[in-house]
Amino acid sequence: MIRKCLSCGAKNRVPPDRLHQGPTCGQCKASLGPLDHPVALAHERGFDEFVRGASLPVLVDFWAPWCGPCRIVGPELEKLAKKHAGKLVVAKLNTEDVPAVARRFQISSIPTMVLFRAGKEAQRLSGAMPANAIEAELGL
Numbered sequence: 001m002i003r004k005c006l007s008c009g010a011k012n013r014v015p016p017d018r019l020h021q022g023p024t025c026g027q028c029k030a031s032l033g034p035l036d037h038p039v040a041l042a043h044e045r046g047f048d049e050f051v052r053g054a055s056l057p058v059l060v061d062f063w064a065p066w067c068g069p070c071r072i073v074g075p076e077l078e079k080l081a082k083k084h085a086g087k088l089v090v091a092k093l094n095t096e097d098v099p100a101v102a103r104r105f106q107i108s109s110i111p112t113m114v115l116f117r118a119g120k121e122a123q124r125l126s127g128a129m130p131a132n133a134i135e136a137e138l139g140l
């Protein structure tokens with residue numbers, strides 16, 4: 001994952017197993033801060049590396065551009081990413097772009113949100129819901 005430093009603008013590669021550490025910029029040493037926005041996972045291999053390697057729980061939103069309820073849940077997930085930065089990572093997977101992953105997890109309706117802990121599916125939610133309902137369901 002590439003993260004841009006807010007102090008100097010340098011692009012930093014942050015491996016998923018260091019997500020919990022609040023990494024620093026390789027150029028100016030400023031803290032990059034915890035990840036506070038959803039990450040787009042655009043390839044099957046990238047998905048596997050990210051979800052397996054992540055040192056934090058990862059909530060993956062399986063969505064598609066044509067899906068109306070997905071557009072409703074999108075901003076709710078942005079809220080969660082911000083509020084739980086440093087404790088939870090929110091990721092998005094476009095099921096049109098990466099159908100192989102959607103098939104593997106037998107995603108039959110979208111939006112579906114799957115919580116992964118240590119690379120394994122821990123919980124699954126289907127349908128659009130507000131951020132506080134997602135928090136309640138996942139016990140955040």
Ligand SMILES: [Zn+2]
Nearest residue numbers: 005008025028
């Ligand atoms: Zn920097």
